[in-house]
Amino acid sequence: MKPTPWQQRWAIPPTPSDDADLFEIARYQFVSAAQYIPDLREGMLEFLSHCVRTVTVEFPVEMDDDTVEMFVGYRVLHSRVRGPGKGGIRYHPEVNEAEVRALAAWMTWKCAIVDVPFGGAKGGVVCNPKELSQSVLRRITRRYISELGDLIGPHTDIPAPDLYTDEQTMAWIYDTYDMLHPGRNNLPVVTGKPVDIGGSYGRREATGRGCVFVLERALAHGVLPDRDTIRGATVAIQGFGNVGSVAATLLAARDARVVAVSDSRGGIYNEEGLDPEAVLEHKRRTGSVAEFPGAKTITNAELLELPCDILIPAAFEKQITGANAERVQARLIVEAANGPLTPLADKVLHDRGIPVLPDILANAGGVTVSYFEWVQNIENEQWPEEEVNAKLRIKMERATDAVLRSYKDLDANLEQINTARRQYAGDDVEPVPKPDIRTAAYVVAITRVAHVAMERGIWP
Numbered sequence: 315m316k317p318t319p320w321q322q323r324w325a326i327p328p329t330p331s332d333d334a335d336l337f338e339i340a341r342y343q344f345v346s347a348a349q350y351i352p353d354l355r356e357g358m359l360e361f362l363s364h365c366v367r368t369v370t371v372e373f374p375v376e377m378d379d380d381t382v383e384m385f386v387g388y389r390v391l392h393s394r395v396r397g398p399g400k401g402g403i404r405y406h407p408e409v410n411e412a413e414v415r416a417l418a419a420w421m422t423w424k425c426a427i428v429d430v431p432f433g434g435a436k437g438g439v440v441c442n443p444k445e446l447s448q449s450v451l452r453r454i455t456r457r458y459i460s461e462l463g464d465l466i467g468p469h470t471d472i473p474a475p476d477l478y479t480d481e482q483t484m485a486w487i488y489d490t491y492d493m494l495h496p497g498r499n500n501l502p503v504v505t506g507k508p509v510d511i512g513g514s515y516g517r518r519e520a521t522g523r524g525c526v527f528v529l530e531r532a533l534a535h536g537v538l539p540d541r542d543t544i545r546g547a548t549v550a551i552q553g554f555g556n557v558g559s560v561a562a563t564l565l566a567a568r569d570a571r572v573v574a575v576s577d578s579r580g581g582i583y584n585e586e587g588l589d590p591e592a593v594l595e596h597k598r599r600t601g602s603v604a605e606f607p608g609a610k611t612i613t614n615a616e617l618l619e620l621p622c623d624i625l626i627p628a629a630f631e632k633q634i635t636g637a638n639a640e641r642v643q644a645r646l647i648v649e650a651a652n653g654p655l656t657p658l659a660d661k662v663l664h665d666r667g668i669p670v671l672p673d674i675l676a677n678a679g680g681v682t683v684s685y686f687e688w689v690q691n692i693e694n695e696q697w698p699e700e701e702v703n704a705k706l707r708i709k710m711e712r713a714t715d716a717v718l719r720s721y722k723d724l725d726a727n728l729e730q731i732n733t734a735r736r737q738y739a740g741d742d743v744e745p746v747p748k749p750d751i752r753t754a755a756y757v758v759a760i761t762r763v764a765h766v767a768m769e770r771g772i773w774p
């Protein structure tokens with residue numbers, strides 16, 4: 315029998331299997347964290363676990379050989395409680411509705427954690443950009459955006475880059491929207507644009523840079539008992555795209571030893587440390603990090619199991635699962651990608667005492683500078699890069715402080731939380747266990763979103 319919302323409100327959900335779809339995983343994370351907030355108003359859990367709007371568009375595109383192909387795209391708005399929807403657009407053959415819904419929900423929590431006035435949204439088109447020419451990608455982008463019509467807009471839902479979309483894609487999105495809505499300032503309709511069309515300095519690097527700020531702050535807070543700085547730490551990074559390559563470069567500049575990196579074609583390892591700039595140059599020339607001179611070839615699976623201080627998954631979701639979490643040898647994991655760990659992996663790592671800085675905190679630098687870009691566009695301003703980076707650092711440090719404070723408070727108040735649960739739901743209610751940092755991050759986010767929802771009141 316389907317549980318009533320009331321039963322669900324107080325039941326710690328069973329851990330989903332690694333096969334669960336991404337939205338089930340996102341929902342599980344949210345519902346389990348909500349158990350730590352006994353005074354969350356009844357019904358709020360139901361309200362915030364749904365997506366406000368899920369749109370599918372199917373559209374034809376003329377290919378370079380004069381044939382016509384159909385494509386499927388999605389745009390999901392999870393919440394606009396704290397502001398207009400905000401979230402990237404992904405081009406990938408495995409894009410699906412559940413994935414886009416999960417990514418949209420994570421955007422809501424992420425925006426709340428870094429305290430920017432946006433709700434959560436996400437989009438995607440099922441396609442393989444590696445096999446498509448720039449002109450086909452341009453036609454896909456234009457048609458997808460025109461099919462979405464007024465579902466996106468500078469004050470309703472604002473896209474940004476994600477996997478396999480970049481500044482060029484954002485320029486096409488802006489241009490399409492501007493052609494369809496002439497005569498007004500449309501720059502804030504999309505972020506992550508090239509700097510000469512209203513993009514912000516520092517946006518391209520913002521997610522990787524934000525990740526490094528979070529890591530530095532968390533180390534200073536003592537997440538690893540015997541290491542309080544990045545200097546001298548060994549780091550392995552899965553994924554050498556925008557986020558992974560920027561994180562690698564900034565970490566090496568802080569005297570960390572980046573011992574391994576990878577991309578979809580495989581990984582490279584050098585115990586003495588790789589030079590990320592040289593690896594980037596090699597990738598520019600050959601299309602991959604593979605076969606970088608002087609490094610040993612490893613697989614993506616091997617990279618995740620290397621002995622190192624810090625492991626940064628920066629590629630794709632569900633990379634560390636119940637099947638390989640036992641073999642992870644890193645001492646700290648920083649989730650630069652969205653959803654790289656499954657709940658089963660979380661459990662194993664929590665039991666083994668390996669802390670995880672969760673995606674909704676660690677990769678929120680991108681949306682933070684997207685917010686800065688949006689503000690600059692509305693004001694017709696362009697801030698210098700140093701100003702953007704300094705503002706980003708403040709936001710990321712405050713967010714990390716809030717999450718780690720919540721982690722300590724939940725841990726210290728576990729007995730009070732369980733007493734309150736029994737008072738609300740009866741003596742049979744299951745007690746919540748010791749939280750992990752992901753749970754603490756969700757508690758910060760849910761509390762902020764629920765508070766604004768109550769201040770505004772439920773419409774009408």
Ligand code: NAD
Nearest residue numbers: 477478521553554555556557577578628629651652677680
């Ligand atoms: P990107 O397209 O620039 O790079 C992706 C990288 O991952 C590439 O190097 C690709 O080769 C590699 N890759 C793909 N499949 C892989 C696999 N199976 N194993 C190993 N490597 C693989 O994308 P990006 O913008 O760097 O995004 C990476 C992750 O960060 C995604 O999860 C994305 O959702 C997340 N993220 C990105 C941003 C942003 O601002 N770009 C913001 C927040 C979160």
